[in-house]
Amino acid sequence: MITLRGLTKRYGDTVAVDGLTLDVEEGRVTGFLGPNGAGKSTTMRMILGLDHPTGGEALIAGGPYASLRHPLRVVGALLEAKALHPARSARSHLIAQARSNGIPARRVDEVLETVGLAKVARRRAGTFSLGMYQRLGIAGALLGDPEVLVLDEPVNGLDPEGVRWVRELVRAQAAQGRTIFLSSHLMSEMQLTADRLVVIGRGRLLADAPMAEFLARSALASVRVRTAGPEDRRVLAERMLARGYASVEPADGDGNGLAVRGASAREVGDLAHHLGVRLHELRTVSPSLEQAYMDLTAHSAEYAATAGPRHTTPPATEGKARG
Numbered sequence: 001m002i003t004l005r006g007l008t009k010r011y012g013d014t015v016a017v018d019g020l021t022l023d024v025e026e027g028r029v030t031g032f033l034g035p036n037g038a039g040k041s042t043t044m045r046m047i048l049g050l051d052h053p054t055g056g057e058a059l060i061a062g063g064p065y066a067s068l069r070h071p072l073r074v075v076g077a078l079l080e081a082k083a084l085h086p087a088r089s090a091r092s093h094l095i096a097q098a099r100s101n102g103i104p105a106r107r108v109d110e111v112l113e114t115v116g117l118a119k120v121a122r123r124r125a126g127t128f129s130l131g132m133y134q135r136l137g138i139a140g141a142l143l144g145d146p147e148v149l150v151l152d153e154p155v156n157g158l159d160p161e162g163v164r165w166v167r168e169l170v171r172a173q174a175a176q177g178r179t180i181f182l183s184s185h186l187m188s189e190m191q192l193t194a195d196r197l198v199v200i201g202r203g204r205l206l207a208d209a210p211m212a213e214f215l216a217r218s219a220l221a222s223v224r225v226r227t228a229g230p231e232d233r234r235v236l237a238e239r240m241l242a243r244g245y246a247s248v249e250p251a252d253g254d255g256n257g258l259a260v261r262g263a264s265a266r267e268v269g270d271l272a273h274h275l276g277v278r279l280h281e282l283r284t285v286s287p288s289l290e291q292a293y294m295d296l297t298a299h300s301a302e303y304a305a306t307a308g309p310r311h312t313t314p315p316a317t318e319g320k321a322r323g
Contacts, residue, residue, distance in 0.1 A: 002060055005021055008020070033183070060074060072101040076144060078140070086126025088124065094136075098143060149170065149179070182194065197214045199214075199293065199296060218295060221292075229256060236271070243271075245262040247262065
């Protein structure tokens with residue numbers, strides 16, 4: 001387990017991480033999301049003892065990273081895939097890591113096989129593509145067969161097959177009871193991979209919830225309900241409006257459907273039962289992770305781009321064009 005308690009990091013007057021408190025539990029993939037500049041990389045660096053907190057603490061299996069005698073056997077990490085000497089071969093790079101933590105050389109060959117680099121194990125890393133660097137970084141994270149994996153953008157530079165491989169790998173690791181803490185900007189992939197989401201913005205915690213709950217609780221989520229007839233719809237809509245639900249609007253165009261925001265499907269169903277209103281449909285309509293994430297972090301982006309000035313054709317000038 002990874003435990004953060006009031007974790008804070010300041011750089012002068014800038015607060016990069018602001019009082020972050022959460023538990024990253026074993027047996028699940030926890031996705032870590034946030035806009036650029038939100039503090040994700042700083043948080044991961046503090047977990048791994050690379051940056052010192054200004055306040056609070058980051059613990060792995062109950063203690064700080066610096067207290068681990070053989071850290072690679074407890075936590076495997078990938079923060080920067082190209083952080084290695086380009087003249088070293090993939091195998092020699094991993095051998096050096098293995099020796100530093102008392103890991104046998106045969107484990108190096110095992111992880112190279114796992115990540116698909118066995119045939120290029122003796123090639124200089126400087127000749128690798130970005131995707132190959134990522135695979136080598138993942139091999140290093142797996143080297144000590146650790147109980148905790150901290151992976152920052154592990155699918156960056158991978159082709160579709162590689163992206164799917166990483167997804168299956170981390171889910172298999174979680175199924176074995178390991179703790180997986182994974183960041184990515186690929187929302188569609190995160191939605192397929194993560195069991196739980198942690199979202200931060202400007203260094204502060206914005207959300208910490210299971211994936212399904214995060215989507216269902218989004219301001220963009222709605223409940224679609226279809227009554228047996230228009231009179232039933234009118235009665236149900238009036239009572240829901242009286243209860244102060246965020247919005248109750250016609251839906252699906254046949255006179256019997258409603259789209260409700262600010263209530264759960266259970267609340268709508270219980271109310272319909274209490275009123276004696278017959279329902280032909282009751283379901284939750286959740287946004288995609290990208291939609292829910294963008295809505296949640298709309299006011300937390302450090303760097304917000306615009307569409308830019310619209311291109312216009314310059315006005316014609318009098319006289320002859322210059323040759």
